[in-house]
Amino acid sequence: MRNDPLRRAGALCALFAAVLTVLVVLEWRPLLAVDERLARDLHAHAVTHSGVTGTMRVLTDWVWDPWTMRALAALAFVTLWWRGDRARALRVAVAALVASAVQQGMKALVGRERPVWTDPVDSAHYAAYPSGHGMTATVVCGMLLWLVPRSAPRRAVWTAWAVAVVSVLGVGFSRLYLGVHWTSDVLAGWLLGVALVALVASVSGRRGRACSGRSPVSPRAGDPAR
Numbered sequence: 158m159r160n161d162p163l164r165r166a167g168a169l170c171a172l173f174a175a176v177l178t179v180l181v182v183l184e185w186r187p188l189l190a191v192d193e194r195l196a197r198d199l200h201a202h203a204v205t206h207s208g209v210t211g212t213m214r215v216l217t218d219w220v221w222d223p224w225t226m227r228a229l230a231a232l233a234f235v236t237l238w239w240r241g242d243r244a245r246a247l248r249v250a251v252a253a254l255v256a257s258a259v260q261q262g263m264k265a266l267v268g269r270e271r272p273v274w275t276d277p278v279d280s281a282h283y284a285a286y287p288s289g290h291g292m293t294a295t296v297v298c299g300m301l302l303w304l305v306p307r308s309a310p311r312r313a314v315w316t317a318w319a320v321a322v323v324s325v326l327g328v329g330f331s332r333l334y335l336g337v338h339w340t341s342d343v344l345a346g347w348l349l350g351v352a353l354v355a356l357v358a359s360v361s362g363r364r365g366r367a368c369s370g371r372s373p374v375s376p377r378a379g380d381p382a383r
Contacts, residue, residue, distance in 0.1 A: 295350025
């Protein structure tokens with residue numbers, strides 16, 4: 158089955174996310190040490206490079222903000238629904254809604270504090286784990302990639318992948334650079350996002366038919382059963 162590798166990848170990401178969550182909850186010292194060291198190094202650079210910091214704030218607050226990503230998902234939903242491709246429209250909506258519910262639920266359950274600085278360059282509220290920016294970008298970009306037709310020109314496909322990868326990695330780095338997340342927060346957001354996209358895409362059924370935009374042709378009388 159062609160969806161089996163996708164399911165396996167999703168299950169693997171979900172497993173890694175579960176292990177990472179346990180380590181965070183148990184406050185495993187080696188993990189916390191890496192988080193703290195990377196946070197200090199990035200913050201030290203951010204406070205002395207205001208231009209880079211300003212750019213990161215624009216990117217994280219506007220270009221890659223979760224609400225920007227949700228707006229893209231909503232646009233995809235409306236477009237698909239208007240075209241009559243309601244099955245995939247619902248998949249996009251479900252992925253975006255579940256992502257929001259999962260990240261907020263985990264934040265409440267884990268209750269991890271964000272990094273605290275005497276000279277902060279940005280601020281964020283609520284719990285840190287997992288990164289909502291990272292998970293939302295991963296889910297939305299992943300679902301948009303899933304919607305790219307198989308018949309699309311190779312250049313268009315590569316461009317879509319490049320934009321998606323830059324967006325997902327970029328928003329994660331911006332959250333770390335601005336000192337509002339630990340590295341494991343962002344990693345968890347990415348892992349959970351990939352797991353969710355893999356789950357939604359792998360159970361979607363006959364994607365090829367949906368992409369064609371045409372209704373299946375009923376067999377004519379006398380045609381052999383297939």
